[in-house]
Amino acid sequence: xxxxxxxxxxxxxxxxxxxxxxxxxxxxxxxxxxxxxxxxxxxxxxxxxxxxxxxxxxxxxxxxxxxxxxxxxxxxxxxxxxxxxxx
Numbered sequence: 001x002x003x004x005x006x007x008x009x010x011x012x013x014x015x016x017x018x019x020x021x022x023x024x025x026x027x028x029x030x031x032x033x034x035x036x037x038x039x040x041x042x043x044x045x046x047x048x049x050x051x052x053x054x055x056x057x058x059x060x061x062x063x064x065x066x067x068x069x070x071x072x073x074x075x076x077x078x079x080x081x082x083x084x085x086x087x
Contacts, residue, residue, distance in 0.1 A: 057065050059073045070076045 057068070059065070059068050062068065
């Protein structure tokens, strides 16, 4: 009986070791993917955002860009060319 339980303990330890190895291998793969991801400097990203906000009109901020013609404003309610019909 002791021989059988010793084998079961050894098998369980081996199973746990394999599980730990698999988890570490998966973690290693995710870390490698993160390492391979293209990166830019924070200062370059900030400058890009500043340039975008200076050159792209935001119709939701009329205090900065002034009033916008309703035809150019994507947020303005769409007017239909139809009329009411009463029967």
